[in-house]
Amino acid sequence: MSTSSKIEWTEQTWNPTTGCTKISPGCKHCYAEVMARRLHAMGAAGYENGFKLALHPERLAQPLARRKPTVYFVNSMSDLFHRDIPDTFLDDVFAVIGRTPQHTYQILTKRAERLTEYFASRRCPPNVWLGVSVEDREYGVPRIDYLRRVEAQVRFLSIEPLLEDLGAFDLSGIHWVIVGGESGHKARPMEEVWVENIKRQADSASVAFFFKQWGGWGADGVKRHKKANGRVFKGRTWNAYPEINTAY
Secondary structure, three states, X not given: OOXXXXXXXXXXXXXXXXXXXXXXXXXXXXXXXXXXXXXXXXXXXXXXXXXXXXEOHHHOOHHHHOOOOOEEEEOOOEOOOOOOOOHHHHHHHHHHHHHOOOOEEEEEEOOHHHHHHHHOOOOOOOOEEEEEEOOOOOOOHHHHHHHHXXXXXXXXXXXXXXXXXXXXXXXXXXXXXEEEOOOOOOOOOOOHHHHHHHHHHHXXXXXXXXXXXXXXXXXXXXXXXXXXXXXXXXXXXXXOOOOOOOOO
16 A cells, blocks of 8 residues: 655655666665665565566555545655556556546656656646656756656656755756755765755745755764754755646
8 A cells, every 4th residue: 555654745655666777876875775675575565576676556546545635756666767667557657646636646757768758748647746866967967858848737856865066057947856965874975065056046946945854964074863964954944845836
């Protein structure tokens, strides 16, 4: 079944597919891979093959059983636009989304090229928020242009883990930016000036800014547990959400 989420910017997770493959530096210490190994060791259903990509048609109907309006993060344990997931299965996922207009679905991908290809001949449902991961300049920033080509009520960037200063980048057509550092024993550090650069550009472009966490390294450059580092940036927490365009 879908489960409540500890991810700060969503409510529930829905995983009609599980498993993935690495394609960029942001994947190096994938939290979903670590979790899949744990679930496999526990004998959890759906993780019999660990983190190998798997389709779960039996999970497609899960949101249909929930009447209460809910924010779902789709595929926290996979990437919905992985090249090995057939378009027909994606059509099934979006059919469920279309049948549940009371819910909001947040979909995040690193396969931005396929995102654009898929929606070239399909309309993105109005209850979908589409996002891409942006971890660095080489792999992450180019994904933004692909996302911008898709008509969606909300387009967002998950800049996590932030691995370097992104420099100047175009936020036109983007509604929401989430920023966070990497967590875990092998976490790579995130510097405060990198976050400042993003926050400044988000403010200039009137883009909602959400600071998720410092992760394994604090603002002071000291490595410690992510809970100790917390979510405070520049003396406060930043939890802004995008404004919804009801005319979409």
